[in-house]
Amino acid sequence: MSVPPEDELPANITVAARMATFFRGGGVIAPIVTVLVAFIAGGFVVLLTGHNPIETYSAIFKGTGFNWFFPWLSEDDRIIAALNLQQTLIITTPLILTGLAVAFAFRCGLFNIGGQGQYIVGVIFSVWVGSSFDGLPAFVHIVLAILAGMLSGAVWAGIAGLLKALAGTNEVITTIMLNWIAIWVGVWVFNLGSPLQNDNPAQVDVPVSNDIAASAKLPVFWGDPQLQGLHIGIFIALAALVVFWVLLNRTTLGYEVRAVGFNPDAAEASGINVRRNYVLVMAICGAFAGLGGALDLLGWQFRVATNDIQTTKLAFFGIAVALLGRNTAIGTLLSALLFAGLITGTSVRNLDPTVFEPQLATNLTYMIQGLVVLLISTDVLVVYLMRLRRKRRAQAVTA
Amino acid sequence: MTAKRVGWAGVALGFLAFFVAVPPLTVRSPLVVIVLAVLAMAAGSYAIAGGERRLGWSAIVAGLVGLAGGYAATQSGVANLDRVVVWGALGAATLRYATPLIFGALGGLFSERSGVINIGLEGMMLMGAFFGAWGADLTSSWILGLLIAIAAGAVFGALHALFAVTFRADQIVSGTALNLLAVGITGYLFVEVYGDLGTPDDLPQVPNVSLPIDWLPLLGDVFGELNLLVWLALGAVLVTWVFMFRTPMGLRLRSAGENPLAAETAGLNVVRTRYFAVMTSGGLAAMGGAFLSIGFLHTFTQEMTAGRGFIALAALIFGRWRPGLALTATLLFGFGSALAGRLPVFSPSGAVLFQALPYVLTLIAVTGLIGRSIPPLALGRPLPRS
Amino acid sequence: MADAPALELRGITKRFGALVANNSVDFELRRGEIHALLGENGAGKSTLMNVLYGLHQPDEGQILLDGEPVTIDSPRRAIGLGIGMVHQHFMLVPVMTVAENLVLGAEPRSGLLLDYKGAAKRVRELSSQFGLAVDPDAKVEDIGVGTQQRVEILRALFRGAKVLVLDEPTAVLTPQEAQDLFVVLRRLTEQGTSVVFISHKLNEVLDIADRVTVLRRGEKIDTVSTEGATERSLAGLMVGREVLLRVEKPEQTLGDPLLTLEHVSAVDDRELPAVDDVSLEVRAGEIVGLAGVDANGQSELIEAIMGLRTPTAGKITAAGKDVTRCGPRDTLAAGVSHIAEDRHRRGLVLEFDLAENLCLREYKTPAFSTRGFLSPSKMVARARKLLQEFDVRGGDPETRAGALSGGNQQKVVIARELTADPKVIIAAQPTRGLDVGAIEFVHRRLVEERDAGKGVLLVSLELEEIRSLSDRVLVIYEGRIVAELPPEASEEDFGVYMTGGGRDERAA
Amino acid sequence: GSDEEEPAGGGTPSAEETPAKEAIKVGLVTDIGGLNDRSFNQLANEGLERAKSELGVETRVLISKANSDYVPNLSTLAQQQYDLVIGVGFLMADAMNTVAPKFPNTKFAIIDVDATSLEAKPTNVSGALFKENEAGYLVGYMAGLYIKDEGGGTAGSVGGQKIPPVDHYIAGYQAGVQAANPDAKVVNGYSQKFDDPAPCKELALDQIAQGAKVVFQVAGGCGLGALDAAKEKSVQGIGVDADQAYLGDQIMTSALKKVDVAVENEIKAVQDGSFKGGDNAIFDVKSGGVGIGETNEVGAKYADQVKEIQDKIASGELTDIPDTVK
Ligand SMILES: Nc1ncnc2c1ncn2[C@@H]1O[C@H](COP(=O)(O)OP(=O)(O)OP(=O)(O)O)[C@@H](O)[C@H]1O
Numbered sequence A: 001m002s003v004p005p006e007d008e009l010p011a012n013i014t015v016a017a018r019m020a021t022f023f024r025g026g027g028v029i030a031p032i033v034t035v036l037v038a039f040i041a042g043g044f045v046v047l048l049t050g051h052n053p054i055e056t057y058s059a060i061f062k063g064t065g066f067n068w069f070f071p072w073l074s075e076d077d078r079i080i081a082a083l084n085l086q087q088t089l090i091i092t093t094p095l096i097l098t099g100l101a102v103a104f105a106f107r108c109g110l111f112n113i114g115g116q117g118q119y120i121v122g123v124i125f126s127v128w129v130g131s132s133f134d135g136l137p138a139f140v141h142i143v144l145a146i147l148a149g150m151l152s153g154a155v156w157a158g159i160a161g162l163l164k165a166l167a168g169t170n171e172v173i174t175t176i177m178l179n180w181i182a183i184w185v186g187v188w189v190f191n192l193g194s195p196l197q198n199d200n201p202a203q204v205d206v207p208v209s210n211d212i213a214a215s216a217k218l219p220v221f222w223g224d225p226q227l228q229g230l231h232i233g234i235f236i237a238l239a240a241l242v243v244f245w246v247l248l249n250r251t252t253l254g255y256e257v258r259a260v261g262f263n264p265d266a267a268e269a270s271g272i273n274v275r276r277n278y279v280l281v282m283a284i285c286g287a288f289a290g291l292g293g294a295l296d297l298l299g300w301q302f303r304v305a306t307n308d309i310q311t312t313k314l315a316f317f318g319i320a321v322a323l324l325g326r327n328t329a330i331g332t333l334l335s336a337l338l339f340a341g342l343i344t345g346t347s348v349r350n351l352d353p354t355v356f357e358p359q360l361a362t363n364l365t366y367m368i369q370g371l372v373v374l375l376i377s378t379d380v381l382v383v384y385l386m387r388l389r390r391k392r393r394a395q396a397v398t399a
Numbered sequence B: 001m002t003a004k005r006v007g008w009a010g011v012a013l014g015f016l017a018f019f020v021a022v023p024p025l026t027v028r029s030p031l032v033v034i035v036l037a038v039l040a041m042a043a044g045s046y047a048i049a050g051g052e053r054r055l056g057w058s059a060i061v062a063g064l065v066g067l068a069g070g071y072a073a074t075q076s077g078v079a080n081l082d083r084v085v086v087w088g089a090l091g092a093a094t095l096r097y098a099t100p101l102i103f104g105a106l107g108g109l110f111s112e113r114s115g116v117i118n119i120g121l122e123g124m125m126l127m128g129a130f131f132g133a134w135g136a137d138l139t140s141s142w143i144l145g146l147l148i149a150i151a152a153g154a155v156f157g158a159l160h161a162l163f164a165v166t167f168r169a170d171q172i173v174s175g176t177a178l179n180l181l182a183v184g185i186t187g188y189l190f191v192e193v194y195g196d197l198g199t200p201d202d203l204p205q206v207p208n209v210s211l212p213i214d215w216l217p218l219l220g221d222v223f224g225e226l227n228l229l230v231w232l233a234l235g236a237v238l239v240t241w242v243f244m245f246r247t248p249m250g251l252r253l254r255s256a257g258e259n260p261l262a263a264e265t266a267g268l269n270v271v272r273t274r275y276f277a278v279m280t281s282g283g284l285a286a287m288g289g290a291f292l293s294i295g296f297l298h299t300f301t302q303e304m305t306a307g308r309g310f311i312a313l314a315a316l317i318f319g320r321w322r323p324g325l326a327l328t329a330t331l332l333f334g335f336g337s338a339l340a341g342r343l344p345v346f347s348p349s350g351a352v353l354f355q356a357l358p359y360v361l362t363l364i365a366v367t368g369l370i371g372r373s374i375p376p377l378a379l380g381r382p383l384p385r386s
Numbered sequence C: 001m002a003d004a005p006a007l008e009l010r011g012i013t014k015r016f017g018a019l020v021a022n023n024s025v026d027f028e029l030r031r032g033e034i035h036a037l038l039g040e041n042g043a044g045k046s047t048l049m050n051v052l053y054g055l056h057q058p059d060e061g062q063i064l065l066d067g068e069p070v071t072i073d074s075p076r077r078a079i080g081l082g083i084g085m086v087h088q089h090f091m092l093v094p095v096m097t098v099a100e101n102l103v104l105g106a107e108p109r110s111g112l113l114l115d116y117k118g119a120a121k122r123v124r125e126l127s128s129q130f131g132l133a134v135d136p137d138a139k140v141e142d143i144g145v146g147t148q149q150r151v152e153i154l155r156a157l158f159r160g161a162k163v164l165v166l167d168e169p170t171a172v173l174t175p176q177e178a179q180d181l182f183v184v185l186r187r188l189t190e191q192g193t194s195v196v197f198i199s200h201k202l203n204e205v206l207d208i209a210d211r212v213t214v215l216r217r218g219e220k221i222d223t224v225s226t227e228g229a230t231e232r233s234l235a236g237l238m239v240g241r242e243v244l245l246r247v248e249k250p251e252q253t254l255g256d257p258l259l260t261l262e263h264v265s266a267v268d269d270r271e272l273p274a275v276d277d278v279s280l281e282v283r284a285g286e287i288v289g290l291a292g293v294d295a296n297g298q299s300e301l302i303e304a305i306m307g308l309r310t311p312t313a314g315k316i317t318a319a320g321k322d323v324t325r326c327g328p329r330d331t332l333a334a335g336v337s338h339i340a341e342d343r344h345r346r347g348l349v350l351e352f353d354l355a356e357n358l359c360l361r362e363y364k365t366p367a368f369s370t371r372g373f374l375s376p377s378k379m380v381a382r383a384r385k386l387l388q389e390f391d392v393r394g395g396d397p398e399t400r401a402g403a404l405s406g407g408n409q410q411k412v413v414i415a416r417e418l419t420a421d422p423k424v425i426i427a428a429q430p431t432r433g434l435d436v437g438a439i440e441f442v443h444r445r446l447v448e449e450r451d452a453g454k455g456v457l458l459v460s461l462e463l464e465e466i467r468s469l470s471d472r473v474l475v476i477y478e479g480r481i482v483a484e485l486p487p488e489a490s491e492e493d494f495g496v497y498m499t500g501g502g503r504d505e506r507a508a
Numbered sequence D: 001g002s003d004e005e006e007p008a009g010g011g012t013p014s015a016e017e018t019p020a021k022e023a024i025k026v027g028l029v030t031d032i033g034g035l036n037d038r039s040f041n042q043l044a045n046e047g048l049e050r051a052k053s054e055l056g057v058e059t060r061v062l063i064s065k066a067n068s069d070y071v072p073n074l075s076t077l078a079q080q081q082y083d084l085v086i087g088v089g090f091l092m093a094d095a096m097n098t099v100a101p102k103f104p105n106t107k108f109a110i111i112d113v114d115a116t117s118l119e120a121k122p123t124n125v126s127g128a129l130f131k132e133n134e135a136g137y138l139v140g141y142m143a144g145l146y147i148k149d150e151g152g153g154t155a156g157s158v159g160g161q162k163i164p165p166v167d168h169y170i171a172g173y174q175a176g177v178q179a180a181n182p183d184a185k186v187v188n189g190y191s192q193k194f195d196d197p198a199p200c201k202e203l204a205l206d207q208i209a210q211g212a213k214v215v216f217q218v219a220g221g222c223g224l225g226a227l228d229a230a231k232e233k234s235v236q237g238i239g240v241d242a243d244q245a246y247l248g249d250q251i252m253t254s255a256l257k258k259v260d261v262a263v264e265n266e267i268k269a270v271q272d273g274s275f276k277g278g279d280n281a282i283f284d285v286k287s288g289g290v291g292i293g294e295t296n297e298v299g300a301k302y303a304d305q306v307k308e309i310q311d312k313i314a315s316g317e318l319t320d321i322p323d324t325v326k
């Protein structure tokens, strides 16, 4: 269901036809055009609500921090842009990883709605390892905590894979259920009097985890380490993109995964163990999502409270990120950037209340995100309109 | 004695092992529980040996669950048991928890039986919740409020159909988009319209239906005082079944979901059928949302559907895209939720953990009893281009 | 107006992008006529008929029914105009019953509800009226393709078809079933129905049709009367060159047994017995044909051999190795190749490119990967070589398999399975839906393998194919081997055993 | 809007109207409950709005969507040279502990957090602590009296999550009920949610079925469900934080926590230079920072008796009100 539908070329090669080839071949232009259309549609919504779309959008764009790349920025503005860009990239990191968790499953014909739960489990275990074992060498501690997050995510998602392989249970149900189970288990372990609640005497009443040890914190290479500067997790996420691509396109495992995703019967007939693939693929997805959780924790959050676990939506955006990126590596990267930009750009912090009221801004964000995703869901929209025109022309000819 | 019968008997025995230990029977001897549970597991083993593997394993799991639950019950105080296991109250609460899910699952059933994946149920529900409240407030009539909610859901359904059917978009993506949009639209309007104080306290409400059956032992407590929408939900299950499996329109709708090209060559209009199905889907899901806002809680809060659309989707798959089975799934889930709310009596420190109960129950049930559920053949696939 | 043809297509042009599937095609169907449409794979036959049925819109041209120009923009319209079509790939809903499928779109009602009783009754009436036996309450997924086709024909008649289009109806039928169908068609034409009949089987065309129109690469070549036409002349028109219609087979040199089945039984997906105590042996250097009507356990037998289905009893030995409980991977590794009966389901990953499809068996070997990492360049290089060797046209190694025509797709499967250097080849329906040129190629390759000392188990519904290729023939009926016959045995002999007639005789 | 300076020359009309007050910039960071939580975020904003109109300060509100928004939100405001940055909610303690020391020239205030307990001991943070248990005690006392008049029964309370501000209320409430009516039973439950009203309603219905005659909600948006259950079953409901009398006749009264007053006080303190960092402002019955809200007809009967207790608490005569739930 992830494969974009085929469309045929018009007989006479026009500009539109050339564009259509592009859409089918590279698929780069279509998403870009569609994002533009989505923003224009969003602009109408802004207008409808009595605000100035151009001001709103330029405020949002400033808020993403992408204007940091503009050479003409003043020094003051550059400082702010840098802070914003750091935030955008910090959010990009888990979005890439939870996106990959969805994308990889999709390529094997599985729909992993469970990125959320896998992310949370990753958070739980990495905060546990990260806050224990104080005194380890930093590198070892970081690697251990990251591995804990990845492994636990893998195991969690592996349950869904295993149930699918052994009992044929639909992974959509199991991952939804596992999400909620992860949430409640997560809330429980950090709750008052529970095993992983912090042991700081000043915080006995607070349902929050221990802070992770200094030795487990990821180095920050841009910005203030304490004020959520940009940590090296972004590079790990980028590396994960490469791993994803290589795994999928250059390994026998990826070959099997794609074969199973496209045609499980043919895969089985040619000797591929389909069930083993389901388990393995889900586990790898879980590892991606769990890594996302671990990096968030070790890079900038440092602790997790029970209400974080209940309210986090980042992992959920992973679904949209993956689908928008058509389950490819480069697509996931670009759409993760887009979503992260939207999230920081529309955060109240960046949206001047004289441009847009804060209470409304949050909801406007959802609307714009929804519109972007909706319009992107059909990057054949342009093609569709084109076809319509052609059909009319054809009718005009026959009439 | 077929293995199948023994297997089902085993499942029943497993439940019985738990049931005897709680009110009204409240057997205090662990031995009874253990004997029943062991019998259940033995029956399960027999069924496995007789080739009924899934059923046999279900009986064994039921035995284990019965053993654990029943044994725990024999060890806990009678007073606590009497507080937790009040079947009448549990039954009524189960129905209340299940109602939005029933509407959602039936909505999903319409859409998915016609071949359109509807992951936007959550959004459609939320639309129903807000527009139900707003509509009822504006018109001072719960009937009009309900109708407005249904209309809002149907409009959202039409939007889904526009993208999923006409534009042939990826249906999961467009559904996800609808969920985001719904949060945005309802949140925005809520803040604009109701601002700080929220919906007014005189919001028109869907009335409860009082039946003069107080004297009936258990049924009186469960069914004596239920919201009209609860009854409508139960009725909708029946109507949906008749529609889907007994009317020409249902046959056409299902054929569009199984083999759209075949439907088209049989002279049907698959596009129109799917529009109808997805819009109905939106309307039904919206009724689930309206139950929350003007049926049960008499207020609207942002994102108040809190993931129920996804649970409804799970119940639909669990129920193998069949109305009756989906109802069973929602009831199981509702029962788990109702029970979870009461279990903290036993262990306050485990209170949070009990919240996971309905999800764990669903996971066990779907794996044990249902296993592979085969979706409509053309689910997610647009009509091939001509 | 009275002598206007029942149907006339004038100058129909249909393009798919840059490809011209029909180029200004004229076609005329007289009332009460059976008119065959002949052409190689991809010649544009189905496209032309889909235009007529409203599934495709023509880019140019005109359709006249009884001399009146009509626009057909949907199957609805076509049905309304009295056009019925039985498609090459059946258009039925598998999970529904025969009656439901049949009345779909024109359901009898009682009040708001669907009148199921009335529907079943209607089916029975039609069924006896046209002599097409079907059980209205059976689910379509449970009945054989022959019956499915009867359902399709009945549906068209139920909707009042005056013009009936049959797209390759006999591809899935036994000779007997085909003859039965022809009887029905003749009866229909007597009642004034006009029939378009598409087939690759020249003998059938000569048998049943009054006239033949030949298409080649989207263009109409000629319309000829079947009187005086021969298979050779028609084949020549179709392909544009002389074709070899018989397989040349040298003397065989028999070797050791390579595939042995001892008392093998298996059940189908619904756990009903499908293969019943089958024993057989295939030796090096022979082609053993397995003849039988569809759905008599052939598929399950093949799956049992390939490790896709675990036998409930018996023993299977391939190339000296016991593979009874092996999965597909080990079975393949033992030296078995499998030309799957449904290439789209089991033979190919349509979304993979040709290079990837060609190494589905061997991607894990050092030739294509080292320590889990693939070597795309090696895959492409080998694919290039194979595509040339097996004369696969219309694609290079990077082409998606789904973009090839069926015949070329089959060549890809065969290329992959034969280059694995197997000892045993299981060839299931290796020429299903292929045109004469492609069939010729496939047959030649199979005989070459036999001559090279391989053992071939040929499973086919085409008796003609089995008889011309096999060294000896086993007949399967309801999961049992009911006879072993020499290929020279008469068609009648085969027919008796294939339809279960010989069983009592044998037992006696 | 980073380049905004103080209004030049002080010649603007607003400056003329409030010449005595310095036009300082005040920023407010909500917790993840958001501005429409009908609870303390909303109250804090009301305080801010009041300060804006009455004290002529320039304001900005940043809503947090996740706990991880706290640090950037607080530091953004500090970086933009806001004079006072107020954080709302006890989960913001860590963030405050991180940010405040980085901006020693900015003044910070934090609601529900003991400023002296912050690890970094910042001297520019003032804490605002509320004695919710005193407010809980007052409404509990009223509930106890009512139950006594009804001939006995149970007093129920529905909490969101088991966290300090919630438990303070409930502990006080239970003590108050029992002080007024030693025979009354108390029941309590946590919905584990703050946003979804359904579980709160179910909890309340359950308590009512067990004989609860009064239901006290301490669960923000979720708690609205509990009050709706009270309405549906015609028992008394008690609101929390803000005065929730507007929810209907069933609201016997509300336990108030005047976050708006706290916010306004902190702003005033900065304006007149009396702001004191590294210390806490305590809001209790005595200071009028917590209390009891409007009463309905039923509640009005006991208003005098409750007032007596209120005075006792204010005078220090009544102490030892518990603040943890057994
Ligand atoms: N939906 C389609 N999109 C694009 N091209 C198509 C489509 N359908 C058919 N074609 C093209 O039209 C040509 C004619 O196809 P058609 O199916 O009519 O052949 P045919 O004569 O029926 O062949 P066969 O004997 O194999 O059934 C094909 O070669 C193919 O390239």
Ligand SMILES: Nc1ncnc2c1ncn2[C@@H]1O[C@H](COP(=O)(O)OP(=O)(O)OP(=O)(O)O)[C@@H](O)[C@H]1O
Residues within 6 Å of the ligand: A006, C041, C042, C043, C402, C403, C404, C405, C406, C407, C408, C433, C434, C435
């Ligand atoms: N969706 C499509 N897009 C592009 N080309 C298509 C499409 N569908 C079919 N084709 C073209 O149709 C041809 C094969 O179509 P089809 O499935 O009808 O096979 P076929 O002609 O019937 O082959 P055979 O009779 O050998 O099985 C190929 O040449 C292929 O390029």
Ligand SMILES: [Mg+2]
Residues within 6 Å of the ligand: C045, C046, C047, C088, C167
């Ligand atoms: Mg064809």
Ligand SMILES: [Mg+2]
Residues within 6 Å of the ligand: C041, C042, C088, C406, C433
């Ligand atoms: Mg064909």
